[in-house]
Amino acid sequence: MRKQSLAREWNTVESASDRTGTWIQVEGKPLLNLSSNNYLGLAHDQRIVEAGKLAAEEWGAGGTASRLVHGNYALYDELEQRLAAWKEREAALVFANGYQANTGVIAALAGRGDAVFSDRLNHASIVDGIVLSRAEHFRYRHNDMEHLEFLLKKHQDARRKWIVTDSIFSMDGDKAPLLELVKLRDRYDTMLMVDEAHAGGVRGEEGQGLCHELGIAGKVDVLMGTFSKAFGVYGAYVCADEIIIRYLMTKARSLVYSTALPPAVIGSNLAALSLVQTDSWRRKAVRQNALMFRQLLRSRGFTVDEEDTPIIPLTLGENEWTLQFSKRLRQRGIAAVAIRPPTVPAGTARIRFTVMAAHTREELEWACEQVSVIRDELQKGGTIS
Numbered sequence: 001m002r003k004q005s006l007a008r009e010w011n012t013v014e015s016a017s018d019r020t021g022t023w024i025q026v027e028g029k030p031l032l033n034l035s036s037n038n039y040l041g042l043a044h045d046q047r048i049v050e051a052g053k054l055a056a057e058e059w060g061a062g063g064t065a066s067r068l069v070h071g072n073y074a075l076y077d078e079l080e081q082r083l084a085a086w087k088e089r090e091a092a093l094v095f096a097n098g099y100q101a102n103t104g105v106i107a108a109l110a111g112r113g114d115a116v117f118s119d120r121l122n123h124a125s126i127v128d129g130i131v132l133s134r135a136e137h138f139r140y141r142h143n144d145m146e147h148l149e150f151l152l153k154k155h156q157d158a159r160r161k162w163i164v165t166d167s168i169f170s171m172d173g174d175k176a177p178l179l180e181l182v183k184l185r186d187r188y189d190t191m192l193m194v195d196e197a198h199a200g201g202v203r204g205e206e207g208q209g210l211c212h213e214l215g216i217a218g219k220v221d222v223l224m225g226t227f228s229k230a231f232g233v234y235g236a237y238v239c240a241d242e243i244i245i246r247y248l249m250t251k252a253r254s255l256v257y258s259t260a261l262p263p264a265v266i267g268s269n270l271a272a273l274s275l276v277q278t279d280s281w282r283r284k285a286v287r288q289n290a291l292m293f294r295q296l297l298r299s300r301g302f303t304v305d306e307e308d309t310p311i312i313p314l315t316l317g318e319n320e321w322t323l324q325f326s327k328r329l330r331q332r333g334i335a336a337v338a339i340r341p342p343t344v345p346a347g348t349a350r351i352r353f354t355v356m357a358a359h360t361r362e363e364l365e366w367a368c369e370q371v372s373v374i375r376d377e378l379q380k381g382g383t384i385s
């Protein structure tokens with residue numbers, strides 16, 4: 001892996017106490033954080049931190065057992081009722097994290113003899129859930145509805161059929177064609193599951209996600225989302241009809257055979273949900289910053305998608321170039337990591353920039369200037385073309 005520049009290393013963040021979440025300290029050096037999923041800056045909101053402290057004081061530090069044993073503290077009920085109301089669905093179920101939600105839900109709802117149609121760029125947790133389910137796995141080309149329809153027609157006879165997609169793709173920052181997916185769901189009598197990990201908090205009137213923004217949430221059989229990104233905390237949830245949620249309570253192995261979340265996490269999630277619903281200015285700010293950073297990069301000659309999401313990839317291709325680029329960014333005071341295979345397809349290594357609501361215009365302009373200087377340096381040295 002080292003020879004192919006694929007071995008991973010991580011940095012120790014020595015301080016993340018900056019209240020906006022936009023600056024971190026690594027190796028004694030302050031870095032502008034352009035790689036955080038804390039899109040709304042809620043991870044450092046003191047109301048959320050305090051709510052976690054209060055929940056820990058009242059309920060203790062640990063979940064103590066699976067929810068099906070005695071880990072199902074009343075805080076869970078409150079959170080799930082509020083989630084269901086927010087998402088306008090009959091019921092909700094909280095999981096430990098997004099990885100466990102996707103693996104647990106897909107493996108429970110699909111099985112041998114079923115078919116799952118999954119976008120080629122879906123998150124790894126979706127892929128792993130399908131593998132665990134033992135259903136037939138059909139990967140359609142990214143956002144290619146013709147290819148999906150071709151596969152749906154070809155495998156019409158599967159016992160039960162699911163289409164699964166991210167709503168905003170985690171490494172590309174583009175959106176799934178949800179309106180068309182809903183049409184195919186209806187036409188081919190399939191079920192549809194949408195992972196809103198990167199859209200929750202960021203899209204929709206009250207941050208419910210892209211399905212709500214487009215008015216199709218009622219047509220999605222399972223809406224999944226996380227608390228780990230725009231909510232700034234930890235955990236995940238699915239919202240669906242009562243019957244599906246009740247089934248998952250018994251059948252989702254990642255829920256049944258794992259300890260309940262620490263009460264502090266649930267307390268913080270409750271506080272974060274309130275702020276996500278009310279603070280629409282944060283959503284506006286992150287969208288404006290996304291548009292601005294994309295435009296700034298374009299004005300310096302970079303190729304950047306016409307999108308409005310906070311995930312902004314700069315695809316360089318080669319693993320080694322991308323590592324070099326990321327290293328130089330760090331030397332110049334910017335934290336933005338190199339994303340390499342297998343997280344992204346071979347030959348598409350990239351710097352994945354993410355912007356947050358609290359980034360200022362000056363910070364983004366300065367960052368863009370650094371990105372373009374590094375490109376010029378590496379081009380001169382013949383490292384990148």
Ligand SMILES: Cc1ncc(COP(=O)(O)O)c(C=O)c1O
Pocket residue numbers: 097098099100102123125166170195197198226227228235236
């Ligand atoms: C689209 C998507 N789904 C699921 C997950 C997993 O969520 P979590 O980090 O809460 O495990 C992530 C993020 O890592 C993601 O990007």
